[in-house]
Amino acid sequence: MPSTVDPSTTSILIVGCGTWGSSTALHLVRRGYKNVTVLDPYEVPSAISAGNDVNKIVEQGHRGEDASVSNRVVLEATKAWETDPIFKPYYHATGVVVAATKPENVQELYESEHATPENGYEPLKTAEDFRRTMPEGVLTGEFPGWKGWAKKDGCGWVHARKALVSAAMEAQRLGVKLVTGSPHGQVGSLIYEDGDVKGAITADGKHHRAERTILCAGANAPQLLDMKNQLRPTAWTLAHIKMTEEEAKLYKDLPVLFNVERGFFMEPDADNHELKICDEHPGYCYELPQSGDDSTYVSRPIAKHQIPLVSEQGVRDFLRETMPHLAERPFSHARVCWCADTPDRGYLITSHPEHASLTLGVGGSGHGFKVIPTVGGYIVDCMEGKLDESMKHTWRWRPETAVRRDWTAVQGRMGGSYKVLDFGDVKEDEWTTIKPRL
Template identity: 80%
Template sequence: MASTHQTSTTVLIVGCGTWGSSTALHLARRGYKNVTVLDPYEVPSAISAGNDVNKIVEQGTWRLIMSGCILEANAGRHTIVGHRGEDASVSNRVVLEATAAWQTDPVFKQYYHATGVVIAATQPENVEELYESERATPDNGYKRLESAEDFRKTMPEGVLTGDFPGWKGWAKKDGCGWVHARKALMSAALEAQRLGVKLITGSPHGQVTTLIFEENDVKGAVTADGKEHRAEHTILCAGANAPQLLDMKNQLRPTAWTLAHIKMTDEEVELYKNLPVLFNVERGFFMEPDEDNHELKICDEHPGYCNALPHVDDKSTYVSTPFAKHQIPLTSEQGVREFLRETMPHLAERPFSFARICWCADTPDRGYLITSHPDYPSLTLGVGGSGHGFKVIPTVGGYIADCMEGKLDERMKRTWRWRPETALGRDWTAVQGRMGGSYKVLDFTDVKADGWTAIVSKL
């Protein structure tokens, strides 16, 4: 039963993407009756990385690939390596709790598909790193893949027709799969709304222009229509837009990734159904065609794009400004087609039916920022997904709610603290462990007007 405090307390959540929707859901489940969520886009957000047909959560390396993620459902695996900046015990707990929720929470479990995974690399050092990070041994359910024929046999005949030049990897049938990201995100937001959360989305009514700073605290937010939304607690879950609303002391770098779809025939959709995820850490990845539009999503792998990288002598004021675009740079199109030529050359020249960029926000160590702000007692931060935030959508809102209530686990509190010291002299071009493409962070301002795809989307 909800306490009087939970029933009467007003809470404002800024952002209704992956973490904002999760936080709204968890607060509603705890009995909070006065929760409002603001977002400049209708659900699902046009710029949110969670607005995607599928995601892959990869537990072993604690890495989320922006357009997908491999979710390992082996809850008995207790030796998970934490991401840089994270206490391994924290990573272990977060992964196990998220895994259990994907399998049991009625809001999310219908969107998890246990199809297996094929992981690979081409450079010898990356093959070795992948082996070590995934513990890719037969005891852990992995089968070694040495040749093109080995890779082709992981899927039905006619799917993988490429030569897989230089590819080495492993296949795992059990305990892995993918999740339908957009539907999971919308499920969380709609369930929160059903439980009483007020969603105000779209511009200008949901577009926050500034936080309300009063009496050395944050008292809510102002939207583009001039309305003040005041609350006793404000939770900032604005993702890549957070630096535009709050001085993050250079702890967040808004970074974007790219994806493309190709239309599949009814026969191809049937052939590609229930396929394992195929992921090469240098080339890219794909999952089965989506059930609604019958489109195959392919992502090229690269360290990401920023929007206006700073000059060497001007790092103190840097903000990479997110924007929505249903096109991708031609260099990314080339990356997608290279991946297809190596794996499914029969699809390599098929026209794209859809493409988009999607945004996340990297901390310097790629650990989360789930913390109370040191200067504003009523402000809670839930940001810094760092490319591995979607996999925890079933549970992350609970941690953010714990933080707001002052009862976050002490190890999590220490690991996810406000830590501007990690951003001193930050290298904004650091790849932060990511591979592929040019092996460097790229800049959208370097993409010329005619350097983008020109796809007429029918989605």
């Protein structure tokens, strides 16, 4: 290990100002670090960050005997959403409605959610049960085969983009230097010297040297560092529908509705009166290898403000089952957003085994945004050598889990074709043609 960090003098470079990079910057400066720089090829909020979104689901952990790392992390994040002034304004504790249709998925959901009345869950068995969870006129569908539960306390949604910007701007206010946009913030490579990492080089040729480097580049991380197949950049699809002012009022403060096979929606955002709907599927990669265990494969994130027509169909099918009165309404916006999956969908928050000054904060695996208030603290703990031992083990560098990795593995995700799809297979005329926002 390199020498102990000194908050007053140690120079810190963070690569990436998305969800985890902005959180890390905030936690560093809150601990008194005086020399922190963050690089990102996009202005805040990043155009490809999964956190650049109007809303994300946030659920509470299970209190009681469950002492797992994942449960503890969710509990600590929930407390921060409720109390941290940087994040609290963007947390909406509206409750959730969770469901599935296949009996085996209903049972798995019941067990994973601990969905008992003692834990605050109300069973939903009929279409009328689902419709009663929201005001009259919202849920007008027949909910064919749906079974699930409603939970009112300790869960809901957050305004993701505003929370991300809030973290980044507070970090900047407290002294963090943000270098964003291309070419000045676009990292082309890390600086490797004497077996260690000493910073990064941006597209304008500038060398940003630092005593400690923290890689929070999300889906782009494998392009900067050999991750030994531990990260698979994976994308999901979302669409927005424009609502009238009257509809926005009716849909305000609704619980999140999430069918793990069909998709989910949350209330319209207050700024644009747009309802976001996501179709559920195991995700997209880019140009998947012919061989499922190709050890040289790296999925390359692409920025796209359209979605494949098959995803549009998935969104509309979901609406036909839940809100058929909206099913044919045109989309006002759509995009793909990227995350990065580890083989076991556990985070990768660890010191690099070969580069002593490099700390990794990657591997959100589709559930990284809900912990934005706290994850930066874990990453700083790791850099300082203070990370809780159970977290240190769970989030360790673990290339053994990626040997002969199946890049097409669904990793427990459901919906759509129940397969990981490939953007490379989507022909030019198989994308939506929504007019871009000005």
